Amino acid sequence: MPTARFLPAPALRLILFVCLCLTAACATRGPATESATAPAPTAAASSASANAAAPVPAELPLLLVSIDGFRTDYLDRGKTPRLAALAAGGVRADALRPSFPSLTFPNHYTLVTGLYPDHHGIVHNRIEGDGENDRFVYNDASTTADARWWGGEPIWVGAERQGLRSATMFWPGSDTAIAGVRPSYWKPFDRNVTPEQRVDTVLGWLDLPPDQRPRFLTLYFEHVDRAGHDHGPSSPEVNNALTEVDAALGRLLDGLAARGLGNAINLLVVSDHGLTAASSTRVVVVDDIVNLKRVRAVNYGVVAGFAPEPGQQAYAYKTLVKRHDHMRCWRRTQMPARFHYGSNPRIPPIVCLADPGWIIARSDWVKEHPHDSPRGEHGYDNDLPEMRALFVASGPSFRHGARVPEFDNVDVYPLLAHLLHIRPAPNDGNPKTMRGILRDGG
Ligand code: AMP
Ligand code: ZN
Ligand code: ZN
Numbered sequence: 001m002p003t004a005r006f007l008p009a010p011a012l013r014l015i016l017f018v019c020l021c022l023t024a025a026c027a028t029r030g031p032a033t034e035s036a037t038a039p040a041p042t043a044a045a046s047s048a049s050a051n052a053a054a055p056v057p058a059e060l061p062l063l064l065v066s067i068d069g070f071r072t073d074y075l076d077r078g079k080t081p082r083l084a085a086l087a088a089g090g091v092r093a094d095a096l097r098p099s100f101p102s103l104t105f106p107n108h109y110t111l112v113t114g115l116y117p118d119h120h121g122i123v124h125n126r127i128e129g130d131g132e133n134d135r136f137v138y139n140d141a142s143t144t145a146d147a148r149w150w151g152g153e154p155i156w157v158g159a160e161r162q163g164l165r166s167a168t169m170f171w172p173g174s175d176t177a178i179a180g181v182r183p184s185y186w187k188p189f190d191r192n193v194t195p196e197q198r199v200d201t202v203l204g205w206l207d208l209p210p211d212q213r214p215r216f217l218t219l220y221f222e223h224v225d226r227a228g229h230d231h232g233p234s235s236p237e238v239n240n241a242l243t244e245v246d247a248a249l250g251r252l253l254d255g256l257a258a259r260g261l262g263n264a265i266n267l268l269v270v271s272d273h274g275l276t277a278a279s280s281t282r283v284v285v286v287d288d289i290v291n292l293k294r295v296r297a298v299n300y301g302v303v304a305g306f307a308p309e310p311g312q313q314a315y316a317y318k319t320l321v322k323r324h325d326h327m328r329c330w331r332r333t334q335m336p337a338r339f340h341y342g343s344n345p346r347i348p349p350i351v352c353l354a355d356p357g358w359i360i361a362r363s364d365w366v367k368e369h370p371h372d373s374p375r376g377e378h379g380y381d382n383d384l385p386e387m388r389a390l391f392v393a394s395g396p397s398f399r400h401g402a403r404v405p406e407f408d409n410v411d412v413y414p415l416l417a418h419l420l421h422i423r424p425a426p427n428d429g430n431p432k433t434m435r436g437i438l439r440d441g442g
Contacts, residue, residue, distance in 0.1 A: 060396060061206065062266045062419045063217045065252075066111070066171070067245055068104060069225025069378065071233060071274030072096070072388045072406075079242035082250040083269060083392065088401060090267075090394030091437050095385075095406035098273040100339040101303040101353075102387045103379045104225070105138045107272035107409060108172040113152035114413025114427025116340040121151035122172075123346050126299045141175070141188065150178045153425035155416045157181040159216045162422045167205045167214035169198045174218065184214060195221055195248035203255040206265075216420055219252070221245045228275040228376040233386075235374065266395035266419055270412065276356050276386035278377035280369040284327040284360045286352075290319045297362070298348040302379030304360040305348030320350050326358040338383070340428070356380050393437055404436045 072095040075084060099110045099117055105125045106117035117123045127136040127149070137143045150173050156166035160181050167185035168174035175188045185205055187193070202219050227241040249269070256262050286297065286304065294312040298305035306329075308316035320329045329352040335342040342351070354360050359377060380387055389409065397419060411433035417424035418434060435441045 059215075060264060060266050060419070061213070061215055061217065061261075062416065063202065063219060063268070064111075064171075064416065065219045065249070065267065065269045066108065066221070067224055067269065067271050067390065068220065068222045069228050069273065069275050069376075070242075070271035070390045071386065072271075072390050074224070074238070074242055075390065075392075077239065077242065079239050080246040080249075082246050082253060086249070086253070086267065086269065086394045087392040090392060090400065091398050091402045091404060093391035093404050093406055095388035096270060096391040096412070097406055097408045098382045098387055098389050099409055100341045100382045101379050102273035102382050103303070104272050105172045107389075109150070109152075109154070110409055111270060111272070111412050112154040112156070112171065112173070112416070114410050114424065114429040115152045116410060116428050118341045118344045118347070119152065119428060121149060121344060121346060123341070123344050124299060124303065124305070127346050128298050128348075129346075138172070144172075145176050147176050147178050147180075150176055152427075154178055155413060155420070155422075156183045156216060156218075158417065158422050158425055159420055160184065164215040164420060164422065165213065166216040167202070168218040169202050170220035171218040184212075191222060195223065195245060196251060199248050199252045199255065202252065203259070206256075206259060206261065216416075221248065224271075225275070230375065232277045232374040232376045233275045234277065238376075263396060266397050267393070268412070268415075269390065269392040269394075270409075271390040272409075273378045273382075273389050274384075274387045275376040275378050276380065276384065278357050278359060278375050279372050280366075280375065281372040282326070282358045283366050284324065284352075284354060284358055285363050285366055286360055287363050289324060290316070292362070295320065295350075300359075300361050300365070302354045302359055302377050304352045304354075306350040306352065307348050308350075316350060320352065324352075326355045327352050327360060328355075329353075353381065354379075356384055356386065397438055399437065399439050399441070402436070407433045 098107045103125050105122050109120050109122045113120045125138040135143055136149045154173055157178055159166045166183040168183045170189050174183055174186050198219055202217055205214050223241040223245055227237040231237040256265055294309055295316045296307045298307055321331055329350055332342045332347045332349050332351055352360055410429040413427050414424055414429040414431040415434040
């Protein structure tokens, strides 16, 4: 089940208010103050220049395409011939490892900031803030429009600030003025805009006169993820969605070729996470484990968060923080280091993670979903092979016909900054990764 279908949590408590004030200060930081207030990015990444690899021709546009929920092995199903041809002529990574949690908003924002969710502040698709009604709900534009949620500096903000135009045909965060800056061209998310219309909008932006033409563009498709949730990763519906999105990519590639841009644009095609088979009968029923009057559920799903009510800390930690059947819970501050998750006070004090194929829900949700229907889920441990995402690069700046080992999605941002010739903001990425991707890169 997409997290959107879970019930909202009840009112906020003072204890979180104090913590989240701190987070808000962190989230609103601009690039100038970032190093002073942000949880520290890795030293290697923040100090490295973007010049780890060979020079990139100056004026090439860069188009970042996301196919939400495209598991890396979908590329081998024979349903995406245009994407496969792009990969064969360019660079394909064995996989792109998502950041934890392997959810849509945290990972899309990681891709464009190079920061782990713990550091950029979009720690979940649904977050509680510091007031009674202070919530971030990923598919409620009235909440995501508040720039306070979005920390770090997304690549389009860096581009605009450094004199380059950007254009976003959907991307989480792109319809919010982050640090007061929006892309020159952007669209509010609307799933009714067809894949073809999205492609034509991007092509239209590339047709603008040189002084108005964007150098950095995004293009986003949710169709594969949606079919995966509703029918599972092995379903004909996912294959149909792959075919549909590949046709849109074909339209894009043909449109670029018709404009003489076939070999004069750098393309990255990525995804945010993969998907694994789940079912509405593989549910960890949380109110069978803990008294929800003593412990408040902040969110449910594959990754669920809990906050003890006042005076209930000992009960909450004793009852929840351990391995359960099909679920593991930690205190926020004691999560495994490899998750890079837990320092941000927006993360609830207790984090529970479902085992692959399972979800965490309440008994009333279970009553409403009694049937064993095949479905798909993500959000799980980002080390799981099924959570692995897509990375394909094609264009004059990239190697031809190269296959590279998997790498972390925080490493995409330094590559974007390098390709745009802009100064990267402090980030968690490893700029050495791009050496294996760029032509003559190392
Ligand atoms: P998830 O629940 O993590 O699978 O999120 C995927 C869903 O997020 C997609 O099916 C879209 O409906 C939604 N989505 C993607 N991008 C945006 C956006 N920029 N604004 C609002 N919703 C979005
Ligand atoms: Zn997603
Ligand atoms: Zn999804």
